[in-house]
Amino acid sequence: MDLDETAHWVKLARGGDSSAFTCIVDGCQKPVFHLCYRMLGNTEEAEDAAQETFLRAYRSLHQYDDRRSFMTWLLSIASHYCIDQLRRQKKENFYVINDSRVDDGEEMDIPDSTPGPEAVLKFKEDQALVRNLLEKLEPIDRAVIVLMYWNDYSYEEIAEVLSLTVSAVKSRLHRARRGLAKAWMALHQEAATKTYLKPERKHYELPVF
Amino acid sequence: MNCRYFEHLILNRSSSTNASLTEKQEEALREHLLVCPSCSQLDNAWRKVDVVLQQSVKYTKANIAPKPEFTERWAKRLEKERCEVERRQLWTTLSIFMTSAGMVLSSMIVWALSTWGTPVTWLNYVLKIIINFRGYSNVIGNSIGVIGHVFSSWEMLSFPAVSFLTLLFLTVVWIYTINKMSIIKRFT
Numbered sequence: 001m002d003l004d005e006t007a008h009w010v011k012l013a014r015g016g017d018s019s020a021f022t023c024i025v026d027g028c029q030k031p032v033f034h035l036c037y038r039m040l041g042n043t044e045e046a047e048d049a050a051q052e053t054f055l056r057a058y059r060s061l062h063q064y065d066d067r068r069s070f071m072t073w074l075l076s077i078a079s080h081y082c083i084d085q086l087r088r089q090k091k092e093n094f095y096v097i098n099d100s101r102v103d104d105g106e107e108m109d110i111p112d113s114t115p116g117p118e119a120v121l122k123f124k125e126d127q128a129l130v131r132n133l134l135e136k137l138e139p140i141d142r143a144v145i146v147l148m149y150w151n152d153y154s155y156e157e158i159a160e161v162l163s164l165t166v167s168a169v170k171s172r173l174h175r176a177r178r179g180l181a182k183a184w185m186a187l188h189q190e191a192a193t194k195t196y197l198k199p200e201r202k203h204y205e206l207p208v209f
Numbered sequence: 210m211n212c213r214y215f216e217h218l219i220l221n222r223s224s225s226t227n228a229s230l231t232e233k234q235e236e237a238l239r240e241h242l243l244v245c246p247s248c249s250q251l252d253n254a255w256r257k258v259d260v261v262l263q264q265s266v267k268y269t270k271a272n273i274a275p276k277p278e279f280t281e282r283w284a285k286r287l288e289k290e291r292c293e294v295e296r297r298q299l300w301t302t303l304s305i306f307m308t309s310a311g312m313v314l315s316s317m318i319v320w321a322l323s324t325w326g327t328p329v330t331w332l333n334y335v336l337k338i339i340i341n342f343r344g345y346s347n348v349i350g351n352s353i354g355v356i357g358h359v360f361s362s363w364e365m366l367s368f369p370a371v372s373f374l375t376l377l378f379l380t381v382v383w384i385y386t387i388n389k390m391s392i393i394k395r396f397t
Contacts, residue, residue: 022280025279025280026280029279037269038269046275047275047276047279051283055283055287055290058287123268126261126264130265133261149262149263174220181220182254184254185251
């Protein structure tokens with residue numbers, strides 16, 4: 001959905017046409033869902049968060065300032081909702097790595113251009129790795145990374161979405177990148193330690209005996 | 210120059226922002242990485258993370274999407290929420306009605322009891338009014354007689370004050386209710 005089309009539907013929806021808002025949901029669901037998925041880490045919660053985002057947008061459509069980009073406004077609602085969810089989960093000590101809520105993209109369709117079980121395995125490994133790395137970040141830092149990479153947003157746009165200053169965005173981005181690199185190093189160090197500590201079999205323990 | 214400066218250069222070198230370093234910065238960084246193992250490790254890790262993030266972005270954009278009929282599910286959820294709001298609106302209105310009526314009634318009872326003493330004297334007073342009522346010849350006379358009787362004592366003058374306060378209270382309650390209902394209406 002392009003900007004003009006979105007502006008047209010928003011204008012109609014603000015005039016009380018509820019079916020116009022349905023068109024907005026149709027056109028904007030993918031970027032909102034992507035943001036929620038990367039923020040929360042699993043498809044079910046992402047769907048719930050995306051639906052809640054559109055409900056909140058519908059409820060407060062009269063507060064929307066049409067000088068701003070509608071998508072930026074929508075993503076602002078989505079990211080604030082996801083940040084609140086993550087903080088609540090952290091508070092409840094509910095967010096455990098590798099818990100049952102986390103999926104590795106089992107429900108996703110792997111593109112035809114990546115045939116074979118190896119490509120599927122690689123895809124799942126990468127998804128799990130990205131999820132693990134993002135989990136190590138603070139909710140706002142995570143939102144900065146997601147908006148920067150997955151939405152191609154500029155510093156100014158990220159600042160608008162997250163209600164931060166541009167310098168705060170830059171400093172959070174720097175902190176988030178350092179956090180990701182450190183998390184990567186820690187994951188690999190852990191893996192290396194596990195391999196190192198794995199006891200070697202004695203010759204008499206081999207299956208042939 | 211310390212590691213903090215080079216850390217900044219390393220982490221700013223991302224393919225997502227197309228941020229590139231100047232030739233001088235690249236040269237300084239290359240020299241620093243040869244002598245600093247911690248910065249070298251960070252550089253190595255960040256390069257890999259950056260690549261994995263870029264790949265994940267491509268995969269996400271191509272493959273991850275909401276399940277089919279997302280809009281229909283949203284419309285159903287909106288309808289459900291509308292019903293819930295309407296139910297809440299009804300209960301709010303009812304509870305405001307009941308509370309205001311209860312408060313007015315109880316304040317009237319308290320006022321009546323405090324003005325007329327015990328329930329026995331109160332009953333006597335009512336009976337007196339009824340007996341006197343029979344003595345007046347016409348409707349206007351009856352009304353004037355009853356009002357005159359009611360306001361015959363000094364305490365009875367508190368009656369208009371209580372009525373005025375009650376009216377004021379009800380007005381405030383109703384302005385609040387109407388305001389609340391208009392907010393709910395905006396949503397539904």
